[in-house]
Amino acid sequence: MKMQLIYPTWPRLEKQTQFHLPPHGPVVFAATLPEYVEVDFIDENVQPLVYDPDIDIAGLSVMLTCQLPRAFEIADRYRGMGIPVLFGGIAVMLHSQEVERHADSVFLGEAEGRMGEVFSDFRQKKMKKVYDYMNIFPDISLVGTAKRDILKRDLYNYRGIQMLDLVHASRGCRFNCFPCCNGFLGGRQFRPRPVETVIKEMESIPNNRLFIVDNSLAHDKAWLIELFTAMKPLKKKWVSHPLMDDDQVLKLAAEAGCWYVYQAVFDTSAVIENRIKRLHDHGIGVEGTILLGTDDHDETYIKTLVDFLTQIKIDLAEFTILTPFPKSPIRKQYKEQKRILSNNWIDYTCDKVVFQPKNMTCEKLEELYNYAWDTFYSNGGYQTKMGELFFKVIKKEILDKTYRRYNPREKRSFKKTKPS
Numbered sequence: 013m014k015m016q017l018i019y020p021t022w023p024r025l026e027k028q029t030q031f032h033l034p035p036h037g038p039v040v041f042a043a044t045l046p047e048y049v050e051v052d053f054i055d056e057n058v059q060p061l062v063y064d065p066d067i068d069i070a071g072l073s074v075m076l077t078c079q080l081p082r083a084f085e086i087a088d089r090y091r092g093m094g095i096p097v098l099f100g101g102i103a104v105m106l107h108s109q110e111v112e113r114h115a116d117s118v119f120l121g122e123a124e125g126r127m128g129e130v131f132s133d134f135r136q137k138k139m140k141k142v143y144d145y146m147n148i149f150p151d152i153s154l155v156g157t158a159k160r161d162i163l164k165r166d167l168y169n170y171r172g173i174q175m176l177d178l179v180h181a182s183r184g185c186r187f188n189c190f191p192c193c194n195g196f197l198g199g200r201q202f203r204p205r206p207v208e209t210v211i212k213e214m215e216s217i218p219n220n221r222l223f224i225v226d227n228s229l230a231h232d233k234a235w236l237i238e239l240f241t242a243m244k245p246l247k248k249k250w251v252s253h254p255l256m257d258d259d260q261v262l263k264l265a266a267e268a269g270c271w272y273v274y275q276a277v278f279d280t281s282a283v284i285e286n287r288i289k290r291l292h293d294h295g296i297g298v299e300g301t302i303l304l305g306t307d308d309h310d311e312t313y314i315k316t317l318v319d320f321l322t323q324i325k326i327d328l329a330e331f332t333i334l335t336p337f338p339k340s341p342i343r344k345q346y347k348e349q350k351r352i353l354s355n356n357w358i359d360y361t362c363d364k365v366v367f368q369p370k371n372m373t374c375e376k377l378e379e380l381y382n383y384a385w386d387t388f389y390s391n392g393g394y395q396t397k398m399g400e401l402f403f404k405v406i407k408k409e410i411l412d413k414t415y416r417r418y419n420p421r422e423k424r425s426f427k428k429t430k431p432s
């Protein structure tokens with residue numbers, strides 16, 4: 013049985029350097045499929061989609077709300093050709109009713125242990141309209157090594173620099189931050205994978221550079237210690253979301269190859285300043301993630317925050333405009349206050365104002381968003397600062413003899429076809 017698995021394109025943050033990481037959802041999903049399903053994976057962000065009349069089923073893997081309009085176009089076209097379409101992924105869970113209108117079948121939830129049922133139904137021509145496994149989480153030990161051989165690996169490099177491979181070591185998050193949908197998606201219970209299965213997966217990845225995409229590495233100290241201790245001999249270099257702010261954890265993370273972390277910067281407090289300093293003291297770089305437009309933000313606050321980032325010598329900053337995604341606590345509040353201005357999902361890219369800010373006009377918030385990017389990067393653009401971070405990892409790799417120069421002659425052949 014042949015499935016074309018498609019990861020639709022979406023508009024990027026204009027201010028950010030355009031590079032593409034190999035997606036995680038599709039490779040995790042592909043690992044859950046029965047062996048008789050042959051997958052042809054198309055990441056529309058790096059290659060053209062050619063509609064294939066000979067497939068048995070089209071799969072649409074959708075992570076982001078702003079991917080949905082393109083996903084619907086693709087689905088409608090395939091269904092018009094008489095080819096059934098199955099949808100899955102984070103954005104599908106957030107927008108399930110709307111997705112149903114463009115799908116033959118919608119899978120909601122985590123796929124491990126469930127695809128046998130879905131594809132058996134498909135073979136018997138009795139696939140259900142909806143497979144609803146929301147909040148019924150599979151045993152975490154069923155999460156195996158993602159199927160990365162579906163990726164066309166040579167498409168993921170930026171100017172000769174090999175991009176990072178994505179991997180996850182846990183699911184769920186006990187926090188419930190106001191702009192986040194994770195409580196709805198992955199549940200409020202932290203679910204760590206057994207360390208030995210994570211290590212086995214990391215060992216199988218040919219790339220030395222990883223992005224550990226777990227929601228947060230700040231839940232369980234004992235598990236983190238076990239994980240980082242086991243990772244150390246692999247000599248991988250990795251990036252992650254926030255790390256537990258604990259001396260023992262930070263030291264072990266650095267020894268296990270932590271290269272830089274994403275850290276939310278929401279105020280100019282000494283707590284944030286110390287956290288960044290402690291990461292730097294351990295040789296770990298920091299990319300600040302800064303959400304603009306919350307109810308306590310006004311023009312002065314945002315300008316002070318931008319100055320603060322420069323003062324504390326944060327390595328990189330990613331500014332985004334607060335976006336009330338479906339199922340997030342903030343959307344519920346803004347809906348009640350009638351402050352949602354747009355439900356056009358193509359605008360949910362985090363660089364457009366789709367709600368009414370409390371202390372300024374929409375235009376002012378957009379102006380301040382541009383001000384933040386332009387001011388922070390006035391002494392060297394994003395590419396320059398990113399280049400400095402990459403230089404740091406190359407130095408680390410040279411020191412422990414894991415540096416591997418990108419060799420274009422290793423490229424797989426990729427037959428270019430015209431987009432349909």
Ligand code: SF4
Binds near residue numbers: 188
């Ligand atoms: S923002 Fe991060 S830490 Fe907060 S709830 Fe979402 S996943 Fe958890």
